[in-house]
Amino acid sequence: MRIATLFAALAAYAVSGAAQAQQIGNAVEGLAYARAHCGECHGVERSKDDFSPNSDAPDFSVVANTPGMTERALVVWLQTSHPTMPNLIIPPEARDNVVADIMSLKAPKP
Numbered sequence: 001m002r003i004a005t006l007f008a009a010l011a012a013y014a015v016s017g018a019a020q021a022q023q024i025g026n027a028v029e030g031l032a033y034a035r036a037h038c039g040e041c042h043g044v045e046r047s048k049d050d051f052s053p054n055s056d057a058p059d060f061s062v063v064a065n066t067p068g069m070t071e072r073a074l075v076v077w078l079q080t081s082h083p084t085m086p087n088l089i090i091p092p093e094a095r096d097n098v099v100a101d102i103m104s105l106k107a108p109k110p
Helices: 001-021 027-037 059-065 071-078 091-102
Strands: none
Touching: 027 091, 059 091, 071 091
């Protein structure tokens, strides 16, 4: 009986851990950070009328809806230098929030 209880507890923990692993950061805080630090170049708002001030910088909604875009891909992208982006170091907790904000712009699948 104890073994069954232990396995049930481990299974519940694994499921809750998997659910938590799918969520990264806080989208509301990410939007605030993006407005303050990213909006100079990127369109960061949720409005269809919000466009990137810099034509070389994609709107965050475009980034979110790029085929194959994932949270992990964004985290990696934001940790590396890119010739078209300033050498901006985003603190990990803010980075996770920005990633959550960007991913919140992903269009639902039909």
